[in-house]
Amino acid sequence: MRGVFSSDNYLAWRRKDINMSMTKHVLKVEHAYFSYEEGRYALHDINVSINKGEKIAVIGSNGAGKSTFFLTLNGVVKLLEGELYFHGEKLDYSRNHLVKLRKSVGMVFQNPDDQIIASTVEGEISFGLFNIGMKTKEVRTKVNGVMQEMNLTEYAKRPPHFLSGGEKKRVTIADVVVMEPEIILFDEPMASLDCKNTALFREQIDKLHKRGVTLLISTHDMNFVWEWAERVIVFADGEIVADDIPTVIFENDEIISRASLQKPLLFESEKYRNKV
Amino acid sequence: MRGVFSSDNYLAWRRKDINMSMTKHVLKVEHAYFSYEEGRYALHDINVSINKGEKIAVIGSNGAGKSTFFLTLNGVVKLLEGELYFHGEKLDYSRNHLVKLRKSVGMVFQNPDDQIIASTVEGEISFGLFNIGMKTKEVRTKVNGVMQEMNLTEYAKRPPHFLSGGEKKRVTIADVVVMEPEIILFDEPMASLDCKNTALFREQIDKLHKRGVTLLISTHDMNFVWEWAERVIVFADGEIVADDIPTVIFENDEIISRASLQKPLLFESEKYRNKV
């Protein structure tokens, strides 16, 4: 149970934060603004730095800015104001920079059907590699490797629309994993997965974390946040209203109510148990 | 906490079950089979009777038959074998019967985009009423009533596809509620709702339950099942592998593993607490 270690975690995280301000962040956003329509900011003065190997949960209501934030980190949404730094280098949205950024920051979309564009599973997984200019032979090796790792080999030649929801999700994760990014952004990855596929997904992200991949997961599942995350970024109305370790976030009733969140069941019951 | 009352519940439910076999069920399925493709059953020997006012959770992996089961209850999927009884009357799939059944058994689909087919919110909510031949004046009154009840009045003339996910969900629920059905089937209603909308949905179903509406909710959220349901129907591979009160279901490890489920957190922690 993680609650027990929370104060240790907290210190560790704070320490890391201090170190990081001296060393390099993987990704850093400074004073970022974005707006889809005039007069309303979808992102408002966002300041975040993301460090290597972190497990970050991004929470907040629908439309609070989570997805836009993710698209910003990948360079798909171009900031109106503010800067994005990637390994200390300021992103100038030139083709070169964007290729480098997108190679290193992968994003898995919420609905697999919005992401899949090829007519076979192997074609789908290869798409990103071809985009970054990899040669066919190398692409073949990498795609086969990822398909094996993610139990997709038997579907290689199958069209994606033949697959079930859980399998499609696996394909879209493979899409990104194959590019060996440093950071992966998951937009509500477990929204309609069943228990079995959720467990598979949990295994997958543990594996990725062990490899040193930085993970950002947006979700409405507070229990998952409590169990998994080392750091929680809370969005409300396009702003980041909190960015801390889970214990601190969930103990702060003001944040909980401002971002319309609910407390995790385990957090409540652990607190209860500790009191008893 | 519900776990405490479970044995009482169990008896109450058993009693109801016995009574019901003598009195009338709202809906009853007997030896139902259905198959989308030759040689493979999507539903296999389904026997269920649904009584007035029940709160039933329908669980099981993706593709286990939950959605098909729901479509069966509404008469959209025509049984290959077996019978469907509605208030004791056998459904013969004649137009009259179907109209009667679909008026009384409403279904809210998982993805609002799959359900919404009108270009304004009020048009969308009125769709079902016009289909059952209601006059415009009466339709207007009912639609306005439901919109008020569900806080949708301000969106009346707005195109539904530009609402947020939570608002769209509310529209699709209003779609069904306006027809005043006896039974409402919800297919994974909370899959991508945020905490606030989930809470709103919980309120809504409580209200419906108080009015005597029978509720069937398919979900992967075991915590919700544990907290809300009075009865749980478990699907695996097109069959019903269990149909009982939550405590019995979640104590049975064989069912849990067969249907690839997970135990609810609260169930585990309550058990733990009781032992301590």
Add this chain to the structure above:
Amino acid sequence: MRKKEKNLFIALLGFALIFSKIPTVNAMHIMEGYLQPGYCVAWGVLCIPFLALGIIKINKVVGEHRKTLLILAMVGAYTFVLSSLKFPSVTGSSSHPTGTGLGAMIFGPNVMAVIGIIVLLFQAILLAHGGLTTLGANTFSMAIAGPIVSFGIYKLGTKLKWNRKVTVFLAASLGNLFTYCVTSVQLGIAHPSVTEGIGGAIGEFLGIFALTQIPLAIIEGLLTVAVFIGLEVY
């Protein structure tokens, strides 16, 4: 007199066929193998300038906004899906909407020619509507001639400030009917009547499916109005 009686006969024949539960088929596409090689090539060549213009236009637009490619692809997929659906009907015939008029009104006839030929190729292979050798002829009638009429009427109506719904309706349904006329001409030229030559054959081909085509054109018009007006809400 002569003509009238002939049409009457054909109408009766049409009735007989429809009500004898033979599935009425879409009369817009010319079936695989129905044209001699010369005509296949000729109609194909006739399409090339339109297609070339369309490709140049698409390349230009997509060069400016990459996203347009996805939107065009969605419109193509939509047109195909629409054409694979059946109109709800009492007799259970398999008549279906074409949807090309809609695209022409939004993107112009040149762009629609390119999307149209792709959709027609897909229809030939995935639905057996039309064929590969008749692809040129079908493209000309369905993806070029019809859309040009739709686009023209739409532009005219917009300029003269006709009622929006009426404009869209006329554009879509007349485009549909014009496609059908062109198809009849194509068949008539390829297979002239023994006694009456090309003109007679065109008349025969026009007549035999008129009974189903006119209501279809009307429904197509109504559908396009519904979609168009629905879109304007957004």
Add this chain to the structure above:
Amino acid sequence: MHHYHNKKHHNHRTLAFYHYAMKSGLAYVNPDLKLWVGIISLVLCLLSCGFTSIVIAVIMIGVILFFGKVNVKEYWHLLRIPFTFILLSGIVLLVDISRIEEGIVFISILHRYLIITRESLFTASKISVKAMCSVTCLYMISLSTPMHEIIKVLRKWKLPEIMIELMFLIYRFIFVLLEVYYNMKTAAKTRLGYVNLRRSYQSFFGICTNLFVIAFQKASKNFDAMEARGYDGNLRFLESEKPATKKQLGLCGGYFLVIIILLGVERILI
């Protein structure tokens, strides 16, 4: 295998050809070869006066039933619709109207005669037979080669790249939109959307409109997803090579040789 797949199968019944192509016994044959054989056979059918095209049709049907493992009944079912059209058009070619009694058959109607002449009988039957035989060639392609492989072949034929990209995307989006369409239709049914003809049209129109809106929304999301993976106007996917074997090439060569000889003989005799 999940039941989930079956539901999709059911939904996409519209695309019966696609499903046969996916599970065809000929799926692993080189697509270039299948396409060339199909198209050349088509042209030969058109060039023939009838006899050769029947031989071609027999071979095409044989290939698709024997090697492609398509069920005979289902194959016939697929052939019925084009055949009906061909028969109807055949009647137009067959029957003429005349003031006088002539030809081999004539029926008096309203002071005129519906006539069938020897000449029209010959033309009508020739054209109908050729058309029917051509359809079997088209079916050989559609029932054995998935569309995305055909698109790859077209790319080798140097079609403008923008058309190839459009084809790939359209092909993928067809399935996405079809699924949404069927879901919408099912949802409308649960609310009695198809209770009578008038309401059916109402539902149909509503679904078509909303499908269009969703198509636009999805296009936008898909574009973001493509950009996120570094898309820069060059659509490339991994494709599996299916080289043609010497045996297959030999068989095809033999087939064409026989057909061309037959065609020559036919031309000389008729």
